[in-house]
Amino acid sequence: MTMAWEPYDAKRIEAKWQARWQEQQTNEPDLAGARNPFYTLMMFPYPSAEGLHVGNVYAFTGADIQGRYHRLLGHDVFEPMGFDAFGIHSENYALRINTHPMKLIPKNVANFRRQLRMMGLMLDWSHEVLTPDPKYYKWTQWIFIQLFKHGLAYRKKAPVNWCPKCHTVISNEQVIDGMCERHPGTAVERRHLEQWFFKITAYAQRLLDNLDWIDWSETTTTAQRNWIGRSEGADVDFPLPGREDALRVYTTRPDTLFGATYMVLAPEHPLVAELTSPEQREAVAAYCAAARMMKDADRVDEAREKTGVFLGAYATNPVNDQPIPIWISDYVLIEYGTGAIMAVPAHDQRDYEFASKFGLPIIPVIGPTEGDPPAGEAYVGEGVMINSGSYDGMPSLDCLRKITADLEGRGVGKATVQYRLRDWCISRQRYWGPPIPMIHCAQCGIVPVPEDQLPVLLPELEDFHPNSPGGKPLERYKPFYETTCPQCAGPAHRDADVNDNFLDSAWYFLRYPSTDDDQRPWDPERTRKWLPVDLYVGGNEHAVLHLMYTRFLCMAFKDMGLIDFEEPFKKFRAHGLLIKEGAKMSKTHGNVSNPDEYVEEHGADTLRMYLMFLGPYAEGGDFRDSGIVGIRRFLDRVHRLYGGIPAGGNGGPRHGPLQKRTAIKLHQTIKKVGEDIHAFSYNTAIAALMELLNEMRAAPALDDFARESFVILLAPFAPHEAEELWELLGHDGTIFSARWPDYDPALTIKDEVEIAIQVMGKLRGTVTVGRDTSKDEVQAAALAEESVARHLAEKTIVKVINVPNRLMNFVIKP
RNA sequence: GCGAGAGUGGCGGAACUGGUAGACGCGCUGGAUUUAGGAUCCAGUGAUGGAGACAUCAUGGGGGUUCGAGUCCCCCCUCUCGCACCA
Numbered sequence: 001m002t003m004a005w006e007p008y009d010a011k012r013i014e015a016k017w018q019a020r021w022q023e024q025q026t027n028e029p030d031l032a033g034a035r036n037p038f039y040t041l042m043m044f045p046y047p048s049a050e051g052l053h054v055g056n057v058y059a060f061t062g063a064d065i066q067g068r069y070h071r072l073l074g075h076d077v078f079e080p081m082g083f084d085a086f087g088i089h090s091e092n093y094a095l096r097i098n099t100h101p102m103k104l105i106p107k108n109v110a111n112f113r114r115q116l117r118m119m120g121l122m123l124d125w126s127h128e129v130l131t132p133d134p135k136y137y138k139w140t141q142w143i144f145i146q147l148f149k150h151g152l153a154y155r156k157k158a159p160v161n162w163c164p165k166c167h168t169v170i171s172n173e174q175v176i177d178g179m180c181e182r183h184p185g186t187a188v189e190r191r192h193l194e195q196w197f198f199k200i201t202a203y204a205q206r207l208l209d210n211l212d213w214i215d216w217s218e219t220t221t222t223a224q225r226n227w228i229g230r231s232e233g234a235d236v237d238f239p240l241p242g243r244e245d246a247l248r249v250y251t252t253r254p255d256t257l258f259g260a261t262y263m264v265l266a267p268e269h270p271l272v273a274e275l276t277s278p279e280q281r282e283a284v285a286a287y288c289a290a291a292r293m294m295k296d297a298d299r300v301d302e303a304r305e306k307t308g309v310f311l312g313a314y315a316t317n318p319v320n321d322q323p324i325p326i327w328i329s330d331y332v333l334i335e336y337g338t339g340a341i342m343a344v345p346a347h348d349q350r351d352y353e354f355a356s357k358f359g360l361p362i363i364p365v366i367g368p369t370e371g372d373p374p375a376g377e378a379y380v381g382e383g384v385m386i387n388s389g390s391y392d393g394m395p396s397l398d399c400l401r402k403i404t405a406d407l408e409g410r411g412v413g414k415a416t417v418q419y420r421l422r423d424w425c426i427s428r429q430r431y432w433g434p435p436i437p438m439i440h441c442a443q444c445g446i447v448p449v450p451e452d453q454l455p456v457l458l459p460e461l462e463d464f465h466p467n468s469p470g471g472k473p474l475e476r477y478k479p480f481y482e483t484t485c486p487q488c489a490g491p492a493h494r495d496a497d498v499n500d501n502f503l504d505s506a507w508y509f510l511r512y513p514s515t516d517d518d519q520r521p522w523d524p525e526r527t528r529k530w531l532p533v534d535l536y537v538g539g540n541e542h543a544v545l546h547l548m549y550t551r552f553l554c555m556a557f558k559d560m561g562l563i564d565f566e567e568p569f570k571k572f573r574a575h576g577l578l579i580k581e582g583a584k585m586s587k588t589h590g591n592v593s594n595p596d597e598y599v600e601e602h603g604a605d606t607l608r609m610y611l612m613f614l615g616p617y618a619e620g621g622d623f624r625d626s627g628i629v630g631i632r633r634f635l636d637r638v639h640r641l642y643g644g645i646p647a648g649g650n651g652g653p654r655h656g657p658l659q660k661r662t663a664i665k666l667h668q669t670i671k672k673v674g675e676d677i678h679a680f681s682y683n684t685a686i687a688a689l690m691e692l693l694n695e696m697r698a699a700p701a702l703d704d705f706a707r708e709s710f711v712i713l714l715a716p717f718a719p720h721e722a723e724e725l726w727e728l729l730g731h732d733g734t735i736f737s738a739r740w741p742d743y744d745p746a747l748t749i750k751d752e753v754e755i756a757i758q759v760m761g762k763l764r765g766t767v768t769v770g771r772d773t774s775k776d777e778v779q780a781a782a783l784a785e786e787s788v789a790r791h792l793a794e795k796t797i798v799k800v801i802n803v804p805n806r807l808m809n810f811v812i813k814p
Numbered sequence: 815g816c817g818a819g820a821g822u823g824g825c826g827g828a829a830c831u832g833g834u835a836g837a838c839g840c841g842c843u844g845g846a847u848u849u850a851g852g853a854u855c856c857a858g859u860g861a862u863g864g865a866g867a868c869a870u871c872a873u874g875g876g877g878g879u880u881c882g883a884g885u886c887c888c889c890c891c892u893c894u895c896g897c898a899c900c901a
Contacts, residue, residue, distance in 0.1 A: 219818060223896060226817060231900075251901060264901090299899090306899090329899095336900045343901085349815090350899055420900055543896080577895085584894090613839070615827060619819080622826060629852095630839045636854095684828070687838035694838095756834035761882045763834055787868090801881050807833045811881045 008639035010603020014720040018117055026734050027079065028124045031513055031526055034076035039530050040067035041509050041569070043538035043546070044082040044129070046089050047108040052115040053592040054611070054623060055578050055585045061608045062575050062617045062682065063537035064121045068716040069677045070534075071122070072740040078530060079122050080512040082129030083109050086137070087501030088166055091432035095465060101432050102460060105132065115595060120604045120719050122736075127515045131504040136511065137434035138455035139521035140504055143553070144426075144437055145448045152199045152556055153426070155446070160425060162191040167466035168429045184588065190294070196436060196497070197423040200552045204228055204419040206566075207551055214567050217574040217618065223543035229420025234404040235338065236413040238263060238315035238324075240275070247271065247315045247326070250337030250418055253347065254407070255399040257319050258388040259365035260342035261355065263326045264308065266334035267291040275326060277312025284309050284328065291330045299330050306331060306354040317342075318412045319403070320389060329354065337418055345378065352378040363387055366396045424549060426500050431464035431473040433498030441485035441492035450486050456494070472496045506549040509533055509568060527563060536569040543574070573680055576620025578611075585623060593623065605718035606632045612682035612717060634690055635721055638714065641697055642707070642725045656701030660751075665695040666706050667747035673713045674740065682717070689713060704729075709741040757782045758809040759791040775802040782808055 006012075021027055029037070042063040045056055067079040085105050094101040109130065116123060129136060147153040162168070163180040180186045200207075208228045211221045233252035240247055247263060265272055267288040276284045287309040291299070308329030317324055324342075331350055332341055345355035346364040355362050364373060366383040373379040385391045391399050407413030427436065435456045437449040449456055459480045461473055470476040475496035485492040507521075513530045514523040532554075538546075550568050558566040578585040585592055598607045610631040614621025641653075658666065669692040676685035692710060696702055707729060715722035715735050726735035750771065755778055757765045765787040769778055779800060782788050792810060799811040 219896090222818060226897065229897095229900065233901080249901080253901080301899090304899090331899045331901095333900065341901045348901070350901075353899095418900075420897095540895080579894095613826085624826080624840095627826065627840045633854095634839085640854095683826090684838080687828075690838055754834080758834080758882075761833095761880095766834070799881065801833090803833055807882090809833080809881055 007643075008636050008721075010605060010635075010720070013724045014118075014120065014604050017720045017723045018120065020723075021734075022117075024734070025126075026736065027122045028126050029076040029078050031078065031127075031530065034078075034529070036075045037530050037534075038067075038070045038075035038077045039509075039513075039533045039535070040064075040070070040077055040079045041512075041533045041536045042079075042081070043536075043542065044084050044505070044508060045112065046087070047083045047085050047105065047112045048089070049093060049104065049108055050587075050592070050594075051108075051111050052119075052595060053585070054595055054598075054607075055592065057119055057595045057607065058578050058611045058621075059537065059539060059575050060116070060119065060121055061611055062680065063535070064608075065612065065677060065682060065716040066535055066537070066680075067122050068719060068736065069740070071736050072712060072715065072738065074739060077122065078127075078513065079124060080127045080129070081116060081121070081123045081125070082131070082508055082512070083112065084131050084501070084505050084508075085109065086131045086433045086504050088168070088428075088430065088432070089501075091430060091464070092166070094432070100460070100462075100464075102132075105130075118599055118604055119595065119608065122719070127512050129508050129511050129515060131508070132432075132458075134455045134457060135518065136508075137458075137504070139511065140434045140499065140507070141437040141449070141454050141456060142451060142521060143507060144499065144503070145451060145454075146560060146562070147198060147556060148438070148448055150556070150560055152202065153196055154199065155194055155196055157192055157194045158197070158425070160191055160193055160195060161188045162193075163188055166430075190292070190299075193427075193429075196426040196438075196495075196499075198426055198552070200424045200549070201419060201421055203552050203555050204230070204421050205417075206555055207421075207548065210551070210567055214572070215570060216572040217540070219540055219618075220543045220547065220572060220574050223540065224548060227421065227544040227548065231418050231420075233416060233418065234407065234413050235416045236318065236342065236407060238318060238342065239412075240313070240315050241323070246412070247340055248338045249340045249342045250416065251342055253344065253400070254403040254413070255385070255396045256344040256347045256365055257317070257342070257403055258391070259344040259346045259363045260317055260324060261345060261361045261363055262324050262343045263315050264332045264341050264343050264351075264354070265311075265326065265328045266332040266339040267328050267330055268334040269328070269339045271340075272311065272328055275311050275313040280310060280312035284311060287328060294330070306350070306357055308354060308358065310358075318407065318410070325360070327354075327358075335422060336420070347378050347380055349378045349380065424500075424502075424552070426503060427497040428500055429472045429496075430466055430498055431458075431461065433501060434458065434504070435474060435480075436495040436497050436499055438495040439483060439485060439492050440495065441488060441490060443490050444485055444487045444492075447485060447487050447492075453486075458498070474498070502545060502549050505546055506553045509536075509550075510563075522563075531563070532565045532567060533569045534571065536572045537575060538572070539577070540574040547572070573618070575617050576615070578614075578620055578623045580623045598628065602628060602632045603635075603720075605721050606635055609635070609686060609717045613686045615683055617680045617682050631686075634693065635718060637697065638693060638710075638721065638725070641693070642711075642728055653696065653699045653702045656703065658701065658703055658706055659699060662695055662699040662702070662706065663747055664750055665692055666709060667743040667745075670709060670713065670741050670743035671745075671748050677716065686717060689717075705741070708738075711735065712738055712741055753805045755782075755805065756807040757785065757788050758807065759788065760812060761809060764788045764791050771805060775800070775804075775808075778802065778808055782810075 040063055042060050067077045071077040090101045094104060131137065144153060161175050163183060163186060165180060165183040165186045175188050180188055208225065208230055211224055231252055233250055234254045235248055235250055237246035237248050306329060308327045311326045311328060313326045314323040315326055343351040345351040345362040347366060365387045367386050368379060368381060368383045382396045385394045385396055385399055404413060404415050435458055437454060437456045439447045439449060441447055459477055461477055464473045466473060475481050481493050481496055483492055483494050510522045513526040517523045554568040555566045557563045580591045583589040583591060595607060606628060610628045613631060614623065669688050672688045673685045711722050711725045722735050752768055753771050754766050754768050756763055757767060765785040767781040767785060769781055792812060795812040795814060797810055798813055801809040
């Protein structure tokens with residue numbers, strides 16, 4: 001031994017190893033020369049003024065364990081970190097404390113770096129990414145231009161979600177129950193603005209299809225499937241008497257076509273004005289105006305009673321030539337399908353409510369196969385066709401296809417697929433983000449900024465308040481706003497919007513390996529070597545936002561020939577949420593804990609292990625202070641064991657060959673910890689380490705393999721202490737150059753097994769026999785047990801169930 | 815309403831393809847050691863009855879399948895998360 005043992009002092013040990021890792025660049029793989037690359041990614045944080053909280057530490061530690069484990073398996077692990085410091089979070093905070101965000105960032109980032117180092121994460125700080133750095137957002141803007149050039153960025157005037165507190169447009173995903181995600185209690189308004197959109201809908205089917213093969217948490221892929229919301233149905237044309245054109249609707253239930261008793265258009269539907277009869281004009285105009293002004297929150301409230309107005313016009317049902325009245329109502333959405341529906345009140349609950357209120361006919365066209373249709377509501381199930389002309393008597397499921405085919409044959413309908421997914425609104429009428437790199441010219445229209453002029457620098461404005469007089473922040477600042485057209489050199493102005501913060505974070509993982517390259521967003525060779533990301537770990541709150549946008553961009557890049565893969569993350573695992581005091585740990589609940597105090601008291605290794613011990617990583621855990629001492633005691637005991645300090649009365653294990661039972665426990669644990677890490681089952685892996693420690697402490701002797709293996713198994717969880725003990729065992733250099741121990745399968749099974757003996761399914765005793773003892777011998781041993789024999793006395797044994805090496809059950813009768 | 819997940823001791827949580835429910839840890843109880851300790855070590859700890867060995871009851875509730883159910887099936891209740899008039 002080269003080093004004297006001292007009592008466990010987390011502070012000393014952790015400072016020592018953090019300094020050594022930094023000095024020796026232990027965590028910086030050779031990106032160009034690595035032979036066995038493994039890219040571990042964790043969702044980079046927004047560097048808030050409050051600093052890292054325990055929830056972040058939970059997320060990062062779970063990812064770090066994977067990185068460290070893979071390193072011990074022999075991979076070159078790249079585990080980078082960065083900061084997502086653009087966006088409304090930062091801007092609103094800056095406004096609140098009246099300080100420019102640019103001034104806040106260095107301090108906040110420095111604090112985050114300090115805390116991340118403190119937690120002993122295996123981060124490679126030589127490849128940090130900072131989204132508001134012009135060296136980074138230059139390429140964010142470049143990406144915007146590439147999408148524009150490939151027809152994937154376009155402008156449209158659209159009803160958008162406007163948060164009066166954020167003073168900007170927010171995405172559908174950021175609207176929660178009609179309220180702003182960031183301002184609970186603030187209703188989102190509907191405004192109509194010219195906005196930039198990315199055509200994510202063009203990739204809807206591919207985004208859906210790939211979910212079948214990517215190795216992601218099922219909770220996440222399910223959320224994405226629901227969000228994409230593919231539905232199969234038919235477009236059907238309803239002729240409009242006296243007009244050339246027809247009213248097109250989308251329906252998933254062509255089998256109910258004979259039951260369509262009225263039509264409903266969205267108030268925004270373009271045909272509304274043309275179809276309205278003179279008598280109804282006033283009422284219709286009033287209804288449309290009201291709908292237009294209405295907040296989404298109200299419009300979307302399902303509990304609200306249905307409203308609507310008759311247009312005074314009729315369409316013709318293409319299957320039976322019946323005239324059916326056309327109404328408008330805000331329960332029909334202009335954004336989905338064709339913005340018009342055929343209403344079948346007998347078989348759709350919404351239509352049923354509407355028809356009941358306005359006295360419209362309700363005609364059942366499908367009868368349930370058995371029983372009666374429910375009274376007072378729509379029957380939405382399948383059944384047998386009725387009131388449907390020649391289709392009567394057929395199963396409704398068959399008619400779904402048949403009626404569509406018949407309509408198709410007559411040229412009045414066709415099978416179609418709809419998606420719920422909407423295009424991604426990119427524009428933000430704010431300050432703190434990358435300016436959208438577009439120029440508006442009266443002569444040439446919209447012209448992208450030439451790529452050699454990137455980045456379009458965000459000017460350092462004193463007044464960046466979103467709603468000061470004179471327009472948007474960037475519009476008010478004329479030296480920025482006023483420019484010349486790159487094509488005609490005439491006067492022009494810059495786009496005064498900045499991009500959505502989700503664009504900044506949609507490609508950061510591509511940048512990490514190439515942060516030293518100023519010529520390209522990513523170095524093709526490095527990218528080929530390191531991407532796609534091997535493992536991404538993050539919260540499911542990003543299941544449909546960040547993770548969908550990232551996948552979309554990746555597909556677009558692949559199609560542009562910029563990269564050669566279309567899914568960014570081979571494996572994604574969602575972690576659970578930390579609960580504290582009965583609520584999820586978050587700033588809104590005011591129950592966040594700062595890791596600093598726990599590290600100060602117990603050390604980072606203890607906090608890391610404690611967080612991982614709380615429960616299954618995918619399900620989160622209940623964070624409370626009371627249990628942390630258990631882990632602290634565990635690490636103390638580990639440390640004492642390696643110092644040769646007696647554990648209780650036995651004087652401590654000496655150096656020597658293992659007893660069989662200790663060897664078995666050791667090999668079982670090597671097997672289990674590896675398997676558990678693979679399954680992200682950290683809590684049970686730690687429990688197994690505790691069991692092994694208890695066994696080793698009680699053992700009379702331990703050999704080198706046992707001592708070294710235990711430290712290596714501990715290393716992913718408590719890296720500082722593992723390094724310290726590794727050194728104490730006489731090794732030079734980092735333990736992370738060591739290899740995960742192999743277990744001997746023969747030593748994972750015991751020679752003797754305890755067999756449960758049941759009588760009629762109730763446990764009456766146990767017998768210990770050699771492994772693979774025959775049924776007869778087990779039975780003999782069981783019958784010899786007094787506690788078993790007593791229950792069998794004077795009974796007839798009907799049957800004996802034998803589960804080898806586990807259990808024997810006697811079935812008896814009196 | 816739809817989708818996903820979950821209900822197990824005082825607490826956090828274990829339990830492989832159905833096979834000894836409660837691993838591991840916290841807390842608690844008793845003991846050892848100590849000047850003392852909230853340090854360390856040992857033992858015990860699901861509930862009820864019993865001095866006791868033992869018995870009975872126990873995995874949200876109710877049925878069922880099975881030699882055997884926390885695990886499978888049906889019905890119901892509760893909680894968490896996500897989506898929310900998507901035709």
